[in-house]
Amino acid sequence: MSPTDTAHxxxxxxxxxxxxxxxxxxxxxxEAFSRWDPxxxxxxxxxxxxxxxxxxxxxxxxxCVSRSTQNDQRRDPLDTAATMVSASMALSRRGAFRLVATxxxxxxxxxxxxxxxxxxxxxxxxxxxxxxxxxxxxxxLMPELDRRISEGLAPTRRRTHxxxxxxxxxxxxxxxxxxxxxxxxxxxxxARREQNVKMTPVTGDLALLTATxxxxxxxxxxxxxxxxxxxxxxxxPRSIGQLRAAGLLALSRGWTCLPAPDGDHPTDPDxxxxxxxxxxxxxxxGDADFRGLFVAGYGPVSRFTSDExxxxxxxxLDAIDxxxxxxxxxxxxxxxxxxxxxxxxGRDGTCVFPGxxxxxxxxxxxxxxPFDHDDPQRGGYTTSDDLGSICRTHHRLxxxxxxxYYRSTDGDYVWIHGPIHPDKDPGTRVIxxxxxxxxxxxxxxxxxxxxxxxxxxxAGRTGxxxxxxxRQPHTRHRxxxxxxxxxxxxxxxxxxxxxxxxxQSAA
Numbered sequence: 456m457s458p459t460d461t462a463h464x465x466x467x468x469x470x471x472x473x474x475x476x477x478x479x480x481x482x483x484x485x486e487a488f489s490r491w492d493p494x495x496x497x498x499x500x501x502x503x504x505x506x507x508x509x510x511x512x513x514x515x516x517x518x519c520v521s522r523s524t525q526n527d528q529r530r531d532p533l534d535t536a537a538t539m540v541s542a543s544m545a546l547s548r549r550g551a552f553r554l555v556a557t558x559x560x561x562x563x564x565x566x567x568x569x570x571x572x573x574x575x576x577x578x579x580x581x582x583x584x585x586x587x588x589x590x591x592x593x594x595x596l597m598p599e600l601d602r603r604i605s606e607g608l609a610p611t612r613r614r615t616h617x618x619x620x621x622x623x624x625x626x627x628x629x630x631x632x633x634x635x636x637x638x639x640x641x642x643x644x645x646a647r648r649e650q651n652v653k654m655t656p657v658t659g660d661l662a663l664l665t666a667t668x669x670x671x672x673x674x675x676x677x678x679x680x681x682x683x684x685x686x687x688x689x690x691x692p693r694s695i696g697q698l699r700a701a702g703l704l705a706l707s708r709g710w711t712c713l714p715a716p717d718g719d720h721p722t723d724p725d726x727x728x729x730x731x732x733x734x735x736x737x738x739x740x741g742d743a744d745f746r747g748l749f750v751a752g753y754g755p756v757s758r759f760t761s762d763e764x765x766x767x768x769x770x771x772l773d774a775i776d777x778x779x780x781x782x783x784x785x786x787x788x789x790x791x792x793x794x795x796x797x798x799x800x801g802r803d804g805t806c807v808f809p810g811x812x813x814x815x816x817x818x819x820x821x822x823x824x825p826f827d828h829d830d831p832q833r834g835g836y837t838t839s840d841d842l843g844s845i846c847r848t849h850h851r852l853x854x855x856x857x858x859x860y861y862r863s864t865d866g867d868y869v870w871i872h873g874p875i876h877p878d879k880d881p882g883t884r885v886i887x888x889x890x891x892x893x894x895x896x897x898x899x900x901x902x903x904x905x906x907x908x909x910x911x912x913x914a915g916r917t918g919x920x921x922x923x924x925x926r927q928p929h930t931r932h933r934x935x936x937x938x939x940x941x942x943x944x945x946x947x948x949x950x951x952x953x954x955x956x957x958x959q960s961a962a
Contacts, residue, residue: 471612475500480507482575485615492878495885507575513582514573516540516551517558533559553583560586564597567605577608577617584620588627591642592635600634613867613888621812622804622890625754632757633744643757664703670753670760674735677752679706683713692716736816737764738801738892749892751800751816778839779900786838787831791820799842804891807868808849808858815891818844821853823861824911825918840899841908843868856918861908866897874915 468474474481475488482503488496519539523532533555541551561569561582568585571577585604592600607626608617618626632639647669655663666673683702684695693701693716701713736751748761756764778795785792791799800815820842827834835841840862845853852858856873863869863886870885872878889897899905911917 469610472610477504479504480575482507483610485610485612487884494878502578503575505575506572506578509579509582510572510575512544512554513558513561513569513579515543516554517562520555520559554579556590557582557586560590564594565589565601565604567601568608571605571608571617576610580620581608581617581623584624585627588624588631592631592638596634600630603630603634613865613886615886616809618890619805619810619812621754621814625749625804625890628755629742629747632747632755633742636758639747639757640759643759670750670756671735671764674750674752676706678735686712735764736797736801737761749801751797752814755892781836781838781840781901781904783838786836786841788837789826789828789831791837791842795837795839795842796820798839798893800844800891801893802839802891802897803844803889804894805844806846806849807843807860807887807889808845809870809885809887811846811849813846815844818846819850821845821850823908823917825916836904838901838904840901840904854918856915859912859915859917861912861917862899862905864899864902864905866894866899869909869912871912873918 468483471486472483473486473488475484476482477500482500484499484503488499491499516536519536520532523530523535523539533552536555537548537551540546540554541548544551544554546554557579561572565585572579572582589597589600589604604627607630608623610617617623650667650669652664652666655665657663666676668676680699680702683705684698687693687698691698698713705711705713737748738751739748747755747758748764749755750764778798780786785795799820800818803815803818805811805815806813806818821844822835822837823841823843824835826837843860843862849858853860853873856875858870858876859873860868860870866889868887868889870887888894891897908917
């Protein structure tokens with residue numbers, strides 16, 4: 456029996472969508488699809504076709520399970536099916552087992568969600584995430600969980616693209632905890648026993664350090680490293696990655712500030728004080744079924760972990776209405792208050808550019824209409840209605856005029872081509888929906904701000920339209936330059952070693 460033979464509910468094209476035939480399958484697309492620019496249409500159809508093809512691999516894996524069950528009652532059908540999948544698809548044993556497990560979970564326990572895979576709406580990575588998050592939930596709870604997941608994934612007028620893997624896992628964690636709160640707490644406690652730290656050698660005389668910790672402990676260590684990074688001198692030559700590695704080393708050695716580039720232990724008292732302060736932000740979205748918290752930089756956690764966080768909480772923020780007030784004195788200041796920043800990032804969840812998964816707590820808070828430092832009354836305001844969470848890369852692209860965006864009256868972010876985008880078609884619209892724990896409070900309190908943002912975006916006034924003062928080199932040129940630099944350094948060290956007394960040159 457294959458998934459196509461099971462009693463799945465047929466996929467019904469939702470309102471606002473239509474189907475487009477492709478060589479692989481009929482693909483569901485928004486009704487506005489015909490007005491998109493050709494490049495965007497090609498990319499959208501290609502992704503749906505890839506997803507549909509991946510769906511067929513899941514169907515094949517389940518077919519292998521069915522045939523193994525029918526033909527050999529002595530062996531575990533999963534073992535036999537995995538070898539069949541591995542041989543035919545050239546997958547590793549682990550990869551084949553994962554595909555088989557996903558096929559069984561979706562076909563037998565998540566039929567509504569499986570339909571979204573077979574129609575090409577979601578891909579196999581999403582299917583794996585769903586299967587792994589739901590694997591330990593009891594069978595009696597699965598119909599309700601399947602309904603919630605499929606409704607949270609299915610295309611709607613506001614959801615023209617499936618959720619990204621990061622937001623998807625957060626959604627799954629919340630639904631699983633809502634449907635099975637007791638089981639979620641038990642799994643959280645059981646997972647603590649699987650904590651571990653491993654070191655794996657990698658190329659370049661480096662080591663990969665992997666730590667599996669509780670969410671709270673992992674966030675605390677990460678924030679302590681970031682606090683140490685912020686103590687680096689402005690002329691420190693190390694990259695951000697090198698500084699984080701130095702911060703981890705400092706923690707392991709009991710130091711309270713970063714080691715100097717040459718490895719010495721600095722004793723800057725200001726740096727030591729700055730590195731001690733660590734703050735973890737958690738949100739309660741008010742969902743009575745969930746009864747857990749959303750932790751910034753991580754996602755939803757079980758009631759067990761939430762109770763642990765609540766015991767150590769020092770400050771709480773409840774009121775959010777004043778954060779959108781365009782007449783407040785704070786709205787005329789460039790920098791948002793701590794409360795406003797927490798709300799905006801808790802609302803957005805990630806960078807709001809399409810496809811970006813940078814956590815909101817690692818993003819800039821961007822004035823959708825640029826702030827006017829000379830006359831704050833004329834520019835964008837510093838309110839929750841006027842700020843969006845954007846990572847540094849996409850912030851630059853917006854500022855340079857490649858992209859523009861505005862907030863719709865229902866709280867979505869609408870992205871359009873900016874005045875210097877390579878494709879000048881002004882009709883392109885890509886919509887992203889906030890995914891943070893406070894997303895349901897995300898609709899602008901003052902819809903007039905959305906109208907002004909839309910006018911500014913369509914007129915090309917949300918960026919300065921002037922690319923950065925220093926032209927950024929292409930990645931291939933930058934990598935070639937790095938290779939030349941590293942090779943020159945290696946040759947210098949080699950020549951220096953050859954000149955040392957007692958060294959011998961090869962004949």
